[in-house]
Amino acid sequence: MNPNTENENLRHESLLAxxxxxxxxxERWGLxxxxxxxxxxxHVCEPPHQTAGQLVDALGVSKGSVSTNTRLxxxxxxxxxxxxxxxxxxxxxxRPDAFEGIMRQRIVGVSQARALAERGLGVLESASPxxxxxxxxxxxxxxFLEREMEELLRHWQGRREEGTLVD
Amino acid sequence: MNPNTENENLRHESLLAxxxxxxxxxERWGLxxxxxxxxxxxHVCEPPHQTAGQLVDALGVSKGSVSTNTRLxxxxxxxxxxxxxxxxxxxxxxRPDAFEGIMRQRIVGVSQARALAERGLGVLESASPxxxxxxxxxxxxxxFLEREMEELLRHWQGRREEGTLVD
DNA sequence: TTCCTAGTTCAGTATATATTGAACGTCTAG
DNA sequence: CTAGACGTTCAATATATACTGAACTAGGAA
Numbered sequence: 001m002n003p004n005t006e007n008e009n010l011r012h013e014s015l016l017a018x019x020x021x022x023x024x025x026x027e028r029w030g031l032x033x034x035x036x037x038x039x040x041x042x043h044v045c046e047p048p049h050q051t052a053g054q055l056v057d058a059l060g061v062s063k064g065s066v067s068t069n070t071r072l073x074x075x076x077x078x079x080x081x082x083x084x085x086x087x088x089x090x091x092x093x094x095r096p097d098a099f100e101g102i103m104r105q106r107i108v109g110v111s112q113a114r115a116l117a118e119r120g121l122g123v124l125e126s127a128s129p130x131x132x133x134x135x136x137x138x139x140x141x142x143x144f145l146e147r148e149m150e151e152l153l154r155h156w157q158g159r160r161e162e163g164t165l166v167d
Numbered sequence: 168m169n170p171n172t173e174n175e176n177l178r179h180e181s182l183l184a185x186x187x188x189x190x191x192x193x194e195r196w197g198l199x200x201x202x203x204x205x206x207x208x209x210h211v212c213e214p215p216h217q218t219a220g221q222l223v224d225a226l227g228v229s230k231g232s233v234s235t236n237t238r239l240x241x242x243x244x245x246x247x248x249x250x251x252x253x254x255x256x257x258x259x260x261x262r263p264d265a266f267e268g269i270m271r272q273r274i275v276g277v278s279q280a281r282a283l284a285e286r287g288l289g290v291l292e293s294a295s296p297x298x299x300x301x302x303x304x305x306x307x308x309x310x311f312l313e314r315e316m317e318e319l320l321r322h323w324q325g326r327r328e329e330g331t332l333v334d
Numbered sequence: 335t336t337c338c339t340a341g342t343t344c345a346g347t348a349t350a351t352a353t354t355g356a357a358c359g360t361c362t363a364g
Numbered sequence: 365c366t367a368g369a370c371g372t373t374c375a376a377t378a379t380a381t382a383c384t385g386a387a388c389t390a391g392g393a394a
Contacts, residue, residue, distance in 0.1 A: 015291075025279060029196075029197055029276065043287070048301060099308040102308075117210075123181040123182060134211070135210050137266075141266040145319075152319075155315070
């Protein structure tokens, strides 16, 4: 084996390891490991768009799992399908606006917490202010976070627009 | 049963349901359901501090589980133990600065993602800028989020200080 | 039309992890 | 010193859920 292709193989292995690490990170976040592997891999593979079959081969997971998890990532706004001239299959790639999807997901989580705290306050409607204090503080925090993260999302969108005007 | 205690029971049930819902929310976030139940309950129970035994009775979970999960919540900076005069047991309550703990946890997660992207960039060190582009964008996003959330944390701390000067 | 490839769905299985319950250590009260 | 209450730890178990593999659907190609 010539030293060049040997280096290439090494790099390939390292990039697969990178995908695996994203799998582990996703797992810690309560998401399927395979989804994380796909998400990681699509950031480093060549070319940037891959068919389901290529993902199966590269990541060593089943067709079914790739199907389920690409759909999940699509629904989260992180991936999109693209057509490739002369190819029958669907190709997947990272959405250019994927990070907005991530932020939106986070905002949804915070929003659920805020709503839940609010419902709790409903139960304590007629209670004393002292009694409500803990819950009010919680609600206020999540409301704060929700507002600020929406603001952050707008910041990010602004940054992207001024940076790259093409997509 | 007189109508007053009946109302009280209803309220009590509703508050337990509130704790259960926090359990479900925690689960969606990849955390133990019992930890969520405790976190929810300690915001609405009376008094605000509870012994392990009281939590066992109220939430219907085992002693062991309460022990494990109070420790988890403590380690996340959400709960603290307090001593109560004349009582032998440890009492748990929501930390006054619990929400800072929540934000710190989130920041840690983002920071891990940023670090991972950075390691990936290391592998692609000698690759072309086009090849690196996707990863660079990812790294930039998480770096942005990390910086901004730290800023947000400072905002929140400022708000708390000006609001309630006591603790 | 028929054959083949791509992708989805779903029942069954594997796997990870939260929870229980019992045994243990520690402290306090008597 | 002893008895009992409290909290922790850990092995066994229950439970949830991700994953696989096979059956199925749909859409070209020949």
